Amino acid sequence: MVASPPPISAIVLTFNEARHIETCLRSLEGVVSEIFVVDSGSTDNTVELAQRFGARVVYHPFENYSQQRNWALQNLSLQNEWVLHLDADHRLTENLRQALWRTFTRPIPDDVNGFLISRRTLFMGRWIRYGGHYPVYHAVLFRRGKGYCETRRYDQHFRVEGKVLRLQGDIEDVVTDSLHRFIERHNTWAALEAEEQLTRERTSDGKYVEPNFWGTPQQRRRFWKRQYERLPLFVRPFLYFVIRYFFRLGFLDGPQGLIFHVLQGFWFRFLIDAKIYEQRQQHRIHARP
Numbered sequence: 001m002v003a004s005p006p007p008i009s010a011i012v013l014t015f016n017e018a019r020h021i022e023t024c025l026r027s028l029e030g031v032v033s034e035i036f037v038v039d040s041g042s043t044d045n046t047v048e049l050a051q052r053f054g055a056r057v058v059y060h061p062f063e064n065y066s067q068q069r070n071w072a073l074q075n076l077s078l079q080n081e082w083v084l085h086l087d088a089d090h091r092l093t094e095n096l097r098q099a100l101w102r103t104f105t106r107p108i109p110d111d112v113n114g115f116l117i118s119r120r121t122l123f124m125g126r127w128i129r130y131g132g133h134y135p136v137y138h139a140v141l142f143r144r145g146k147g148y149c150e151t152r153r154y155d156q157h158f159r160v161e162g163k164v165l166r167l168q169g170d171i172e173d174v175v176t177d178s179l180h181r182f183i184e185r186h187n188t189w190a191a192l193e194a195e196e197q198l199t200r201e202r203t204s205d206g207k208y209v210e211p212n213f214w215g216t217p218q219q220r221r222r223f224w225k226r227q228y229e230r231l232p233l234f235v236r237p238f239l240y241f242v243i244r245y246f247f248r249l250g251f252l253d254g255p256q257g258l259i260f261h262v263l264q265g266f267w268f269r270f271l272i273d274a275k276i277y278e279q280r281q282q283h284r285i286h287a288r289p
Contacts, residue, residue: 006104008032008141009080011072012055015062017088018044019177025053027091031100034079038072046088064192066156069149078144085140085149085158089174093120096169103167114142114160116217120170124256128175131250131261132243137217139164140171150208153192155225157209157218164216175260186268194275197229233273241266 010032014021021037028035035055039047040062047057060071069085082104092100096117103115118135121128128134139147139158147160176182211223228236241261244250250261 003105005030005033006082006100007080008082008084008100008104009076009078009144010035010084010086011069011076012037012050012086012088012090013040013065013068013072014038014042014046014050014088015040016042016044016046018042018046018049020089020174021046021049022053024086024088024091025050025055027093027097028084028086029053031092031097032084036072036076036078038068038076040068064153066149066151066153069156069158070151073144073148081143083142083144083147086171087173090119091172091174093170093172096167096171099168109163111163112165113146113162114139114158114164115167116164117141117167118170120172121175121260122172123175123260126254126256128253128257128260130248130252130257131245131265132248133250135170135217136221137166138171139216139218141167152208153196154189155193155196157222159209175264179259179263182263186264187271190268190271190275193272194279197272198276198279233277234270237266237269237273240269 008031010028012021012024012035014037017024025035035050035053037047037050037055037057039050039057039059041059050057058072058076060068060075062068073083116137116139118137120135121133139160142158142160142164146162147158149156149158176185209218209222211226212219213223214220215223228240231239244265245258245261250257250265253260
């Protein structure tokens, strides 16, 4: 007799992800009991592939990641108490699959409302293991009604009300399938992050991940980001890259790591600063009498 899958509902966001969706959904087989794919208007065969794997596909126009994730939590007819959030270019490792089985085949304490899962970045076929890029924990699994995505334009985290534990195993994140796509996406994200830093908007009710050096891995990561943002524009990307590539051993990630750490650890952040500088200049011009 085959045991029933754990009582977990998976939500996967998609837009033209035919290249990744099958691998993502296959990694969920047997460890979740239902899968929702929230698609924002794919023009390839993403929807067809998802339906072939038995996923329930729901369309919702994309505004930003926060809005899309929170809309899914509020509007999908989820049947399970626990919800797992993924993107289409994510996949569960076998260690994580086994951890989910071990965890959900026994009673979970009532005061535990979520689990932190580490993310393993894959870039040009290589696991980016150094430079402080692993492990990076995200609270992507939590009880329904006990978590939500903070409202930010970029670099959003899920916030869970109550106690969270860490799970063994990783979610593999295929960062890109081409450098063109990587640069295109990060250019968009740089504009969002620049606007976020300029306006420092937060959710209206103050529910966001607080920076706290002594808190959860998410809070500690947010704490260091706040310290980074206090540094001068154009200086901070250089300092960050030097620390990440040399002091935190990013050079051990090989040629792929060199490309990744330069692009994601320096170029992307320099681009954010350039966009902040550009917007400040435009504001000064428009503010002149």
